Amino acid sequence: MFDIDKYLRIGRKIIPIRIFKATQPTYHFLLAFSAALVYRFPSRKIFVLGVTGTKGKTSTLEVANAILEKAGYKTALASTLRFKVGDESENNLFKMTMPGRFFVQKFLRRAVREKCQYALLEITSEGAKQFRHKFIALDALIFTNLAKEHIESHGSFEAYRDAKLKIAKALESSRKKRRIIIANTDDENANRFLNINVPEKIEFGIKEVEPFILKKKGMDFTFKGEKISTYLSGVFNLYNILAAATFAFSQSIGLETIRRAVEEFKGTPGRMEEVDEGQDFTIVVDYAHTTDSLEKVYEVFQNSSKICVLGSTGGGRDKWKRPELGRIADTYCHHIILTNEDPYDEDPQGIVEDVSGGIKRPIYEVIMDRREAIRKALSLAKTGDTVIITGKGTDPYIMGPNGTKLEWSDSKITREELRTLLGKSI
Secondary structure (H helix, E strand, C coil), X not given: CCCHHHHHHHHHHHCCHHHHHHHHHHHHHHHHHHHHHHCCCHHHHCEEEEEECCCCHHHHHHHHXXXXXXXXXXXXXXXXXXXXXXXXXXXXXXXXXXXXXXXXXXXXXXXXXXXXCEEEEECCHHHHHCCCCCCCCCCEEEECCCCCCCHHHHCCHHHHHHHHHHHHHHHHHCCCCCCEEEEECCCCCHHHHHCCCCCEEEEECHHHHCCCEECCCCEEEEECCEEEEECCCCHHHHHHHHHHHHHHHHCCCCHHXXXXXXXXXXXXXXCCEECCCCCCCEEEEECCCCHHHHHHHHXXXXXXXEEEEECCCCCCCXXXXXXXXXXXXXXXXXXXXXXXXXXCCCCHHHHHHHHHCCCCCCCEEECCCHHHHHHHHHHHCCCCCEEEEECCCCCCEEECHHHCEEECCHHHHHHHHHHHHCCCCC
16 A cells, blocks of 8 residues: 555655745645545544543543443544454554554544444544544544643643644534533633534533542442442542543443443553552552642552652653652652653653752652662562552653663563562562
8 A cells, every 4th residue: 555654754854844844734634634535534434432631531531441341332442552443452552642644544444344333532632733633523522631741842731722622623523413522620621622512512520429438449439329439549530430431421321331330440551550469568550740640649649658660751841840740759759769761862860860850858769770760669668658650651662762662561570570579480
């Protein structure tokens, strides 16, 4: 097959930057249209749910998928974590939430071919900025929340928010009949997403499930009169469940089915993922890489002594947040180990120094080798402590200079080091 994406990328390299910037919208539009044309506009043949927001997209999609499957539907799912069509699933190794337009359209065509009834997609601001959402006919969109992120890429929070709003506008202009916007009205930006011309607008917020009970492991809450228990912890996960359940309810899925699906859902890999080998302390691996998400994770374990492993991504991304990450760790953690994350072409030591700028207490050390940092954290843990390893979640690589990458898995490495510490075979 003629690979237009390949040749347009070559053109991007040889066209002078000033001219390319001027023609960039056309470039991205042509890519999106070409991909949809090649794969015959597959989104027109399947119910497409998009999820957008700063945090909670992957978990919301996974819970929604679990409910739909429990209701007997065949689903396809594309997220930061994985690509799934029916019973077949593979990890997302792209190091991006929303891959290129040809990949997404091919994925949707496969979902149609395999007779899936629902396609669930994470849709990002970076994707919208590059028109990757174009020519995807949405039936429904969930807005989770907005927080400061990707500021360097977009130029300002307002520009970041506007990129997200383009996704809502895509729902508005979709040719699908029903068109549902579902928005978290506890977020101050919700009205901007609800202020689009679609037939159905559904609001949700934490008051709907109050009173709820947060336990050491899990939560109890009530959704539309149905009492539900979940393995997931943290108020942020309650929002994710609520978003997914609200969508499922809009699809006329019964409360009993929603309850059973949520209660059976064990969690999303790399999101508050526990590593357990029978040790007398808790280990959690989480993707938290924004200031807000990091604080939310730490708050869940505020009643235990915390040993925290963290860093920050390089490549010029959101440098403003590095000392803020350090400040939050300084507020919640009892011991901090700063380490390498994804330096790209930046000096890893410089990134860590930026993070340490927010730490005021003498409670941190620097171990640049991430495996060694995890090993040290585990060795320091005592009975009842919590080791929290953040920043990468299920990311499959550590990204280095000049496009180099090292295969990686925080949970796998943590389990290996833990088993060695406990004297178990790997």
